[in-house]
Amino acid sequence: MFELDTPPVPYADPWLQPLSVRLAMLYQRKVRVAYFYEEPNNSTFRYRAYNMAQVLNGNQMGNVSASYFFLSDSERFGEIADAADVLVICRSRYCHQVSGLIAKFRARRKRVLFDVDDLVFDTDYAHLLVATLGLEVTQDGLWDDWFAMIARMGQTLKLCDGAITTNEYLAQKLANYSGLPVFVVPNFMNKEQLELAEKVFVEKQRTRFSGNGKVCLGYFSGSPSHRLDYAIVEPALAEVMAERPNVEVMVVGYIDHGPVMREFSHRISRQPFHDYVNLQRLLGTVEFNLMPLQSNAFTDCKSELKYFEAASVGTLSIASPSFTYRRAIRDGENGYLAKAHEWTGVILRALDRSEAYEAMAVEARCDALSKFGWQHQAEAILRALQLC
Numbered sequence: 001m002f003e004l005d006t007p008p009v010p011y012a013d014p015w016l017q018p019l020s021v022r023l024a025m026l027y028q029r030k031v032r033v034a035y036f037y038e039e040p041n042n043s044t045f046r047y048r049a050y051n052m053a054q055v056l057n058g059n060q061m062g063n064v065s066a067s068y069f070f071l072s073d074s075e076r077f078g079e080i081a082d083a084a085d086v087l088v089i090c091r092s093r094y095c096h097q098v099s100g101l102i103a104k105f106r107a108r109r110k111r112v113l114f115d116v117d118d119l120v121f122d123t124d125y126a127h128l129l130v131a132t133l134g135l136e137v138t139q140d141g142l143w144d145d146w147f148a149m150i151a152r153m154g155q156t157l158k159l160c161d162g163a164i165t166t167n168e169y170l171a172q173k174l175a176n177y178s179g180l181p182v183f184v185v186p187n188f189m190n191k192e193q194l195e196l197a198e199k200v201f202v203e204k205q206r207t208r209f210s211g212n213g214k215v216c217l218g219y220f221s222g223s224p225s226h227r228l229d230y231a232i233v234e235p236a237l238a239e240v241m242a243e244r245p246n247v248e249v250m251v252v253g254y255i256d257h258g259p260v261m262r263e264f265s266h267r268i269s270r271q272p273f274h275d276y277v278n279l280q281r282l283l284g285t286v287e288f289n290l291m292p293l294q295s296n297a298f299t300d301c302k303s304e305l306k307y308f309e310a311a312s313v314g315t316l317s318i319a320s321p322s323f324t325y326r327r328a329i330r331d332g333e334n335g336y337l338a339k340a341h342e343w344t345g346v347i348l349r350a351l352d353r354s355e356a357y358e359a360m361a362v363e364a365r366c367d368a369l370s371k372f373g374w375q376h377q378a379e380a381i382l383r384a385l386q387l388c
Contacts, residue, residue: 001216001248002209002285006199011275014192015040015050015068019076022067025057026083029065033385034084035115036101038092039070042276047187047305048090048115051374052381054190059378064387077101081108086385089160090115093152102159111386114160114180117187119170119301121153122177132298134228164384169323170301183384187303188372189312192277197312200284201365204314209358211287214248215351218286218315220279220306221253229299230255232292232320236343241267244351250286252279284313287357288350291319292343304328304372307335311368314361318346328371332356334364 026032033056035049045068053066069080074097081087081104089112092098105112119125126146135142154177157163162181163174171182189197217237219230238260241247249264251257252271261268274282283289289310293299300323307317307328318336319325329335332353338346370376382388 001214001287002204002207002211004200004203004281004285006196006203006281006284008278008281009196011277013040013042015045019069019073022069022073023076023079023083025053025067026065026080028057029063031064031387032084033064033066033086033088033387034080035066035068035088035090036092036098037068037070037090039072040068044091044117046190046276047303048117049088051188051190051377052088052185055374055377055381058191058374062378062382064382064385071097074101077104081105081110085110086387087112088115088164088385089113089156091117091120091153092156093149094155094159095152098156099159102156111162112160113162113164113385114157115164115185116153116157116170116174117166117303119173119298120150121157122173123147123150123154125298126150128296128298132228132294132296162386166303167301167324173297173301183380185377185380185384186372187305188374188377189309189368190374193280193309194312194369194373196277197280197284197309200281200313204284205358205362209314209361214246215244215288216248216250216286217288217290217347218250218252218283219255219290220283221251221255226253227255228294229292231258232294232340233290233343234258235260236347237261238264239344240347240351243348247351252282280309280313283310283315286315288347289315289317291317291325292338292340293320293322293325295320295322295340300324308368308372311335311361311364314365316350316357316360316364318343318350328367332360334360334367 037045037049049068056064056066087105102112164183165171174182241264248267250269291306304324310317316335321337331337336346336350
């Protein structure tokens with residue numbers, strides 16, 4: 001495990017700004033893009049609206065400005081439609097307010113696009129989604145809730161002129177469902193993340209990636225819905241810990257251990273959910289970031305974010321070979337891939353290749369920055385917005 005001198009940084013959600021400030025952002029340049037999300041959060045909104053606006057506003061060579069708006073701004077939707085040239089509706093459920101916003105842009109003959117980062121718009125996949133999340137199918141109202149949510153997403157999509165998503169696999173699902181043109185803009189890291197990631201990586205590189213003698217395997221979960229994913233790797237963790245007394249496990253977020261891990265409880269640490277900036281520091285303390293996923297169409301739609309956020313701080317990932325992970329990770333070069341029955345063997349192989357760790361970590365970071373740093377996304381965003 002890496003013991004870092006780099007301290008946590010003060011954090012406050014940077015998008016919690018009054019409407020007047022967000023409107024001023026929109027008016028900065030001649031061509032204007034309005035991103036819409038129901039209400040701001042640390043996950044989809046950050047990646048698909050806040051980060052996009054950060055790139056467009058930070059592009060010194062461009063003439064495009066952007067801002068983001070929410071349901072709470074509905075009384076000013078007319079003003080937003082007057083000011084903006086393009087509207088991007090990010091993963092929002094159909095309702096009278098969303099429909100009204102789209103109608104205002106259409107009445108002004110302005111383009112409306114739908115941005116989505118998950119397979120949550122086609123009810124044909126509702127049962128798969130519920131099964132993958134491990135939800136209790138006999139729970140009262142569960143099917144009503146999920147079918148309603150997915151159908152409302154699909155209805156919003158159908159009102160748009162095109163779609164934007166995170167990878168080619170999900171793009172094909174979108175195209176098949178909607179018949180609309182679809183563009184890919186990957187999830188990526190923003191300025192705040194990379195500023196702290198740089199400090200963490202430099203510190204680890206200065207010490208030649210020497211830890212405290214323990215090797216820590218980290219599992220980072222943003223929600224309890226990953227319980228079945230974690231169950232894939234848990235038996236392997238128990239086997240590895242039984243064989244290697246210097247191995248520890250860190251679990252971050254909302255996942256609970258099963259009985260197989262009880263005898264190793266003294267070697268398991270738990271961390272609460274972290275804000276996305278200080279999560280970079282926590283990622284930097286572990287040697288390996290574990291990314292198990294069930295194998296199906298829903299998980300193949302997931303983005304590479306867990307890989308590139310770990311790579312940015314010089315932490316290697318071991319991942320299930322989903323569509324995006326097997327495209328991002330070159331096994332043995334910038335990380336490792338493990339099928340469901342291979343986790344024990346792959347973890348042990350990674351542990352036994354400690355001499356390759358530094359070179360692989362440097363390679364992973366270079367790859368992550370070049371493909372998933374905010375500085376390199378302007379062209380893809382402008383192309384998806386049909387502004388270049």
